[in-house]
Amino acid sequence: MISYTIQEINDLLKGELIGNTTNNIEGPEQLQNAKNQHITFIGSSKYIKYWAESEASAVLVNDNLTVEPGDNRAVIKVKNADLAMAKVLELFNPPAPEFETDIHPTAVIHETAKIGDGCKIGANCYVGKDVELGNGVILYPNVCVFDETTIGDNTIAWSGTVIRERCLIGSHCIFHTNVSIGADGFGYRPSDDGRGLTKIPQIGNVIIGHYVEIGAxxxxxxxxxxxTIIGDGCKIDNLVQIAHNSVMGRSCIMAGHSGLAGSVTLGDGVIIGGSASIKDHTTIESGATVGAGSGVMNNVKAGETVLGYPAQDAKAMLKQWVVMRRLAKK
Incomplete structure (x- = not known):
């Protein structure tokens, strides 16, 4: 069992230690579930009231909050409790699943594929013609990488991920289970005789930058x-759809169940809330935020926050909701 003293944890965080505990810390836990071997965190004043009832031996708090440690308990004040807790989580992060052999004998690897140093390829993986894997790439069991795809150093693909032909993947990316990269875009037009639909060939590819993470x-x-382009540092949640020819700038965030229709453009640092939908050929400029559940029909200016369906300026939409609530009560 890994454990640390409160002094060792504070040395890592370089915070202000108030009080002390003789209990070794064996892991982090939520305030209300914590026991005396745990450290917890408080990032908002509304949670301070739960500290007195918590059994945790230590707590990380934002440095603008006042929290008394109590008997055999410690408080570590830090600039940002969320980021500090991320460092604590790293201390207790269990190791990834181990490979008994670097390349499993059931993996199918085309003779033209180039495999970098230190790669690990699990059972029943497929690596196609002229694929290039950089150094330290990890393909967990049942991953498929099709022809002429390139994957950069230290990228990880978890089981069930399929990367189609001719895609270009950067380094240090993480693709969680069952991610699909490079499937055909959704393109159909009514046929000439008006009796069916004609499929539009999708002959492009997907380009993904460095340090991108895509959820299950x-x-x-x-x-x-x-x-279709995903910029460096983008973080994409589970169950997200990014359609053909969309372009995401750097360090964008898309929460679960959100989606981009075809040819959407996001600037840098755009945040898309959960279940938000973005209409095709729309541009959302850098630093903009789209609230959860919103439907964006028009372009969004840099730094703007929009909300609602159809989405509009968040403050204006909130005012409308207040008026509608008042009318409903009459």
Missing amino acids: NSCVDRAKFSS
């Missing part, structure tokens, strides 16, 4: 032509 069961479709 999310899809990034290939472009009709040219590329």
Whole structure:
């Protein structure tokens, strides 16, 4: 069992230690569930009231909050309790699943594929013709990487992930279970005889930058032509849809069940809330935020926050909701 003294944890965080505890810390836990071997955190004043009832031996708090340690308990004041807790979580992070052999004998690897140093390829993986894997790439069991795809150093693909042909993947990316990269974009037009639908060929690819993380069961479709692009540092939640020819700038965030229709453009640092939908050929400029459940029909300016369905300026929408609530009470 890994454990640390409160002094060792504070040395890592470089916070202000108030009080002390002789209990070793064996892991982090939520305030109300914590026991005396745990450390917890408080990032908002509304949670301070739970500290007195908690059994935790230590707590991380934002430095603008006042929290008394109590008997055999310690408080560590830090600038940002959430970020400090992330460092604590790293201390107790269990190791990833181990590979008994670097390349499992059931993996199918085309003779033209180039495999970098230190790669690990699990059972029943498929690596196609002219694929290039950089150094330290990890493919967990049942991952497929199709022809002419390139994957950069230290990228990880968890089981069930499928990366289609001709995609370009950066380094230090993480694709969680069942991610789909490079499936055909959704393109159909009524047939000439008006009796069916004609499929539009999708001949482009997907380009993903460095340090991108994509959650389980999310899809990034290939472009009709040219590329669907995910910029460096983007973080994409579970069950997210990114349609053909969309372009995301750097360090964008998309929460679960949100989606981009075709040819959407996001600037840098855009935040898309859960279940939000973005209409095709829409541009959301850098630093903008789209509230959860919103439907964006028009372009969004840099730094703007929009909300609602159809989405509009968040303050204006909130005022409308207040008026509607008042009318409903009459």
